[in-house]
Amino acid sequence: MNGRRRKQTLGMALGALTLGVGLLGSAYAAGDGTTQSPAYQSSIKVPDQRNGERREAAKLATLAKIDATRATSAALAQVPGTLRRVALDNENGNLVYSVEIKTASNAIKDVKVDAGNGAVVHVDTPSDEEEAEE
Template sequence: MLWKQNGVKIIAALGAVAVGAGLLGAAYAESSGDSPSLSYRSSIRVPDQAGGEKDEATRLAALAKIDATRASSAALAHVPGTVLEVGLDNENGNLVYGVEIKTASNAVKDVKIDAGNGAVLHVDAADHEENEEE
């Protein structure tokens, strides 16, 4: 009888450990690079729709209220330098222009511009090696 009670306790403890490990794994997966959480929100939200990249590019261009030239100007006003690349992107449902700028110190910055109103939403170091692989 004593073994049976201890066996139940051990099984219950192992079950609790398994549940805890599962929750920790889910939390880690959510915090990893697979599902980035953005610290900004654009004025134009992009609904999820099926289709290829070409279809998405056409759809995004139709939603944008500013063009790439205005996005570049807004980015340069915030981060002086030379524009390397401009692209219209769906960043987790946010319609933004990604503007890569090379600064005077040769740092490359990725400036996110709201495609609806031209506001600077975010600036960070560009992962230039990753872009070259694409």
């Protein structure tokens, strides 16, 4: 009987382990397993665009509630410096202006401005790879 009970216990433990691994796998599959980047949210959500960049750019322009001038003013109020470039971007479904500013200390800051309400939602320093792409 002792051997039979041990086999039953082992069988139940393996069954529970298999069930646990299956549940973890399905939970992982439900999400993509990554943290969304950027972590901020804008007031305008952009639907998934599969029509190419040119069509996407035209669509983004029609969704924006503020213009590049207002976005630039908001960015420069938050991060004083010299404007390098401004672009309307879809950042993981968030419609933002990406305003690149060179500060007095020669640091480059990428200021994200909500294209719906003009609020600064994020400020970061572009990586060397991003600067090289431009």
